[in-house]
Amino acid sequence: MDQLVASITVALGLLVLVLRDVLIDHGNVVRETSAPDGARRDEVVDAEEVGGSGDPTRPEEEAAA
């Protein structure tokens, strides 16, 4: 049973790596923002909110046209 737990842990680690790609690819962009304490933080925002197409393979100019 311990072997199954170890295998599932490895699978979950890989799943997180793949899901991270899927979530970031799915029409979102990362915007750097300033926090009140002056620190810089990355904020994930919807691409349409910042004028993008939501399609990372499509140039912004083409989307605007």
Place this chain on the structure above:
Amino acid sequence: VSILQFSTALTIVAALLAVGAGLTKLLSPRSAVLAMRSVGLPSSDAAVRLGSLVECVVAAAALVSPSWIARLLLALSFGALTAFVAAALRTGRANDCGCFGAAGGEIGRRHLALNAALCVGVAATLLGRSGAIAGSVRLGSFSGAAVLLVGIVSALLAATYVAHEGAP
């Protein structure tokens, strides 16, 4: 859960990934030939097919053979693949690693990291494990079948991760 069980899990993933990669290269060796030539290695369709056949046999033996030699060969093959990806990254002349035949696979840091992790994982089993992995996991039992199923899913996830090298 011990380190040995994690290294066994990584060995199962490495072996299944190697079998899948070997089978795809047997069917379409061309992209592997081009990738090898890009780093100055001599290659041909027949040589890649022969290497793929050996890759499949070594990977299967690493799972079912009680000998440590097959696991050593599997670790060495992932070490060689890590060196190949590092060389390809340095020359920058090929994008497709050719690992998965016509299915594609990109050369990049992800590929380098995955190969290195699997090499270390397989090598770690040499320190503590004796006997066949298939026997100790008891593939005939329910939990053994579940370990194999999770291993197959993990190998597919690893291939997917490498295939999206350009993603953030």
